[in-house]
Amino acid sequence: MRLALDLRAFWASAVRDWRQLRRYPTTLIFTLFWPLVLPAVYVYQAKGFGGGSPAALQAFADRAGTAEVAGFLYVGGAMYMWLSVILWGPGAALRQEQQRGTLEELFLTPVARAVIIFGTAPGAIIQVVWMFVVILVALRIVFGVAFGPLEVVRAFAVLAIATPVLIAGAGLFATGVLRLKEVAAAVQGLRGLFQMLCGITFPIVVLPGLARDAALALPPTYVIADIRAVLLSGASLASRGTDLLILALMGVGFGGLALWSFSRAERHARRSGSLGRY
Numbered sequence: 001m002r003l004a005l006d007l008r009a010f011w012a013s014a015v016r017d018w019r020q021l022r023r024y025p026t027t028l029i030f031t032l033f034w035p036l037v038l039p040a041v042y043v044y045q046a047k048g049f050g051g052g053s054p055a056a057l058q059a060f061a062d063r064a065g066t067a068e069v070a071g072f073l074y075v076g077g078a079m080y081m082w083l084s085v086i087l088w089g090p091g092a093a094l095r096q097e098q099q100r101g102t103l104e105e106l107f108l109t110p111v112a113r114a115v116i117i118f119g120t121a122p123g124a125i126i127q128v129v130w131m132f133v134v135i136l137v138a139l140r141i142v143f144g145v146a147f148g149p150l151e152v153v154r155a156f157a158v159l160a161i162a163t164p165v166l167i168a169g170a171g172l173f174a175t176g177v178l179r180l181k182e183v184a185a186a187v188q189g190l191r192g193l194f195q196m197l198c199g200i201t202f203p204i205v206v207l208p209g210l211a212r213d214a215a216l217a218l219p220p221t222y223v224i225a226d227i228r229a230v231l232l233s234g235a236s237l238a239s240r241g242t243d244l245l246i247l248a249l250m251g252v253g254f255g256g257l258a259l260w261s262f263s264r265a266e267r268h269a270r271r272s273g274s275l276g277r278y
Contacts, residue, residue, distance in 0.1 A: 009111040017123030037131035039077030070143040089124035091170035092179040117171040154230035162223040164251035171258035178265040
């Protein structure tokens with residue numbers, strides 16, 4: 001009975017976010033515009049620096065595992081946009097409740113804390129899938145990147161496996177709202193860290209040893225590498241099995257850590273009386 005009520009609450013949260021998304025269609029325009037424009041800057045920059053040199057392209061292919069410069073950069077750009085959506089959505093959901101003045105009422109509802117942390121995830125997933133479709137169309141039509149239906153299905157499979165760990169990471173980040181209150185600076189810092197370490201605009205093999213080790217501890221590194229491999233290099237899901245297993249285990253670990261951290265942060269807020277502080 002309790003599970004059924006929690007599922008109803010989770011569904012209600014998802015419907016609310018979907019209605020808000022429809023109410024402000026400029027959000028969808030934003031998710032159409034930036035995924036196309038931001039990576040294009042890097043693509044033309046790379047072409048300018050390469051100067052059309054075959055040696056430069058070969059050096060890139062040796063390190064990146066593909067000669068598709070546009071595909072490489074657009075997949076990385078998609079990951080950057082996905083992280084932005086997830087951090088500003090589920091990651092900042094509790095901060096938005098504070099700004100609306102509804103955080104205290106939310107904590108009075110008799111639902112599982114997992115619903116409060118992850119209830120906004122479906123809205124973010126809709127935007128992520130929409131971005132992915134937009135980028136695939138742009139790569140195929142505008143840049144002529146060759147991939148077929150099978151590669152697209154594999155890329156969506158990687159995305160499905162990676163979604164839980166990304167949402168769990170956002171839930172872990174969301175718990176910081178109860179203590180930090182303001183999260184904008186943290187969002188910007190995390191996005192910068194991911195962009196620097198996770199291979200969004202360059203292959204991680206060019207990083208120094210310690211930075212490369214740090215990159216391998218971050219889920220986006222595996223997501224970007226696996227989508228590039230199955231979409232641009234024709235790799236099978238089985239060949240990426242180790243990475244996908246790591247992502248699945250990270251999802252379980254980060255999800256449990258998010259719930260544990262949220263519980264501790266809630267207890268601290270109740271003891272200190274800081275829950276209602278803006």
